[in-house]
Amino acid sequence: MNDNQLERYCRQMIVSGFDIEGQELLSNSTVLIIGMGGLGCPAAQYLASSGVGKLILADYDTIELSNLPRQILYTENDINKNKAEVAKQRLLLSNPNIQIKTITQKLDKKSLQPYIAKADIVLDCTDSFDSRFAANQSCLLAKTPLVFGAAIRMQGQIAVFDFRYEESSCLGCLYDKNSCSEDSCLYSGIIGPITGVIGSMMALAAIQLIVGNYNLQAFNSKLLLFDAKNWSWNKVALTKNQHCNECSGIVHNLEKTTS
Template structure:
């Protein structure tokens, strides 16, 4: 690291759990952030500020006026611009040393697997179950830790799914794909802006801990936030022995790869 980097990251380097060696780990790390909206905004800002070497941002949407209440990466000057391009400009202004790759598309299949394989940690800031389930499958197949978050109304949740661990539950162990269930979104039910900042910040913290190999992650734990009454609850997640993803063909495929 040069003198400017030592100064930029000095407050992190002071931490005994990080030091210069840990900061260099972050500079050499690669993170995939799926979704740069309400959750992806604080996630991407904190990861870029912390000095994660390469961020790959994935989001097919454009910036709309209704986003600005909560999606703090964007502002009124970029309405109509792809969200990933708006995010790339903001992050490069915050930290020009971070390499930011912007993908303005919904990744699927082999494209999604390739993006997951090129990252050390995956952070899910998406807003729909289809993306979450597809991302979970890719992370299990490739063997990458997934930091998952969601927020709606005044309620949020965060968890880490790490298929590298023998007892590692996956997203499908917790939530089942049900074609008959109706998916809620904040455009239908609403969301209080700071809630996304809280959940996204926890996701960024978990991603940094995984990259550094420090502390105890939210592996096999689900944090639930009642923002209205500001109460946290923790639920243990157990691997489902009948899960078709982490105990099925996806995990076997990875073992043979």
């Protein structure tokens, strides 16, 4: 670690349980962020600033004026440009020590798998249930920890599914794929800072998964529900559904790659 990095990261390295070893773990890690909208922007900003060595940003969408209240990496000058590409430029201004790769085509379950195989942690920041279940299934196969986040109107939720542990539940244990509606912020609205709260929590969860400073029992397969109207957080323990269409009888057969 050079002098610039020692000075840059000193406040997090003096936190007990994080230390210089935690910083080195971060710099040797790869995080895949699927969706660079309201959740992906703050999540990527914190992960880049914290010194995660490699980020893979996936978004095929372009920036619109109505995105700007919550997608805080973008400006009016970026309208009609690809989100992942603009995000990469902004994040490298803040921290040029890291590597950022972008994926600008639409991903399905098959095309997603090679990227998930390269990632240590995956953040599901999309607003489409098809993409969410594709990420869930690919992470299950690769045994890659998945951080799920969602935000709508005045509410948000976040869950960590650490698939390195067989007993972890998955998105399919939480939601039935066949009865999910696309209740996205496109139709239902969203207050910008809600995505900031949940996106920041997702970045925190990724850092904790990498560094290992968390209580596994309190953290894995737990759903945190944020209700801004009632100013409340609730935590729900998720149990693995033995009849889950997504995770029951899964075969763990994807090899990790290092590039």
